[in-house]
Amino acid sequence: MILKILNSMKSIKLKIIIAGMMSKIGFLQAQIPQLSSLPGANAVIFLDFDGHTVDNTAWNYSGPIFCAPSGMNAANITNVFNRVAEDYRPFNINITTDSTYYHAAPVNRRMRVILTTTYEWFGNAGGVAFVGSFTWGDNTPCFVFTSLLGVNNPKNVAEAASHEAGHTLGLYHQAHYDNNCNLLSEYHYGVGSGEIGWAPIMGVGYSRNLTLWNNGPNPYGCTNYQNDLSIITSGNGITFRSDDHGNSFSGSTVLTFSGNSFSSQGIITQNTDADMFRITLSANGRFILNATPYNVGAGNSGSNLDMEVSLYNSAQNLLRIYNPANTLGAVIDTNLNAGTYYLKIEGKGNQFAPNYASLGSYTLNGTFSQTLPLRRLELSGAILNHRHRLTWLIDADENVTEQIVEISTNGRDFTPLFQASTTERSFVHDPGPNKIIYYRLKVSFDNGKTHYSNIVTLKNSSHEVYPWLTENMNSSKLTVSSPGRFSYVITDFSGKTITKGNVTAGLHHIDVGYLASGMYVIRFFDEAGFRSEKFMKK
16 A cells, blocks of 8 residues: 655655565574675665664654664575665665665665564554655665564565665556556566566565566556656666676677686676677587576576577577576577687566566576587477477497487476487477477487587477467557467567457457557467567557
């Protein structure tokens, strides 16, 4: 809910934003780890875990407020810090647990977020903040009530901390409307599940892994779009971080192998940012790259970046794009000839999350191993009557002793599917409906060495597995043919959601007569994956 308070000190009407309530549990006081995300930044958000007395602020209409500590142990405090720091990673702002940075910052470029078990003075709420108070310069804090969120639940506490700090930077809630512009909820609770389940930070993200800034309607009208990134970087003295890696082939960062491996880091700060890297292989061999977004645990918990990796050859021709549908990271596992190659790292949306704010930090870990005397190990695939037909070529001096077709649903974790005889060079697999499958071949030779082929990605024909547009140039309606029940979302090219809905088996007509002329994207999706198609509105 929203509580409106008249602040006589500033003679303006302010809105106090209250996050959702969680069950209360006991707490354990702890030594506070001294952590900072960007010590040199001019702007500061101070996560205050050790208790504080609030006096002479807009909150003190009934005297001082004595706030107890958060009740969180050092491990959970660190977890909260890491999650909040990643939410604010694209910006020149220091997230810190060290009060010295708060006191050293300009008074109108800082915010104290008090994480406390003391909530009774206000009531049952996850947190509370004055909208726009970051620049007031009078030490007015915001609050997160840990005892109502679970002092042993750093995920919920961190979501509330980023949310309330966002209010102080001028943000209202991201709301949820239906296709007829009816308000469904003041808070957008997000969509999806698992690693890519998404919600806006300024909505309710307790049950979603991927919580991001958003460009969507606020509670004051379905056409009142709130561009979170623009608001944060306007009027608060906060800018985006400088680009850490060049966006072009000529400006690419050189990755140097130490032995047979390398490691590098980066930050995607804006949705136009693309980090370019260059590697040089001195021989033919197997190249493996693990591109991993920053996280605090399994399943890329706490990540803010859905990564896409593009591989280019020395002529700057695209070889392949790696972006698994159901994971935030990406893996390259392929055989490459000697030469120079380029890697492009970008943040992308997925079937649940828009492309708008897939931003954050990441790590690249690469390995390379020569494959001599193997000269060629190449896997190919094709779809025939809903079946996946795999064929392969092996050119080696040694004899094959074992070959196994391996399968994966995410392009990263492979398991054996079929053991072929040493002379076979093909295999047919029926994956079932609505399946996206990754294949590779594991081959062992009589010299004791084992090699892997390139990865092949196959799925059933998109026109048969997912809906498609049978006519996309009509001035007022899209004609859709669907093989079953699917959800859809229409976005413009900035990633802003225009409308969404569902289709069932058969022909459907989607009204787009209200759209302005231009190019749009419609994405059809279910739990197995998604398919996107562009259309032009005349």
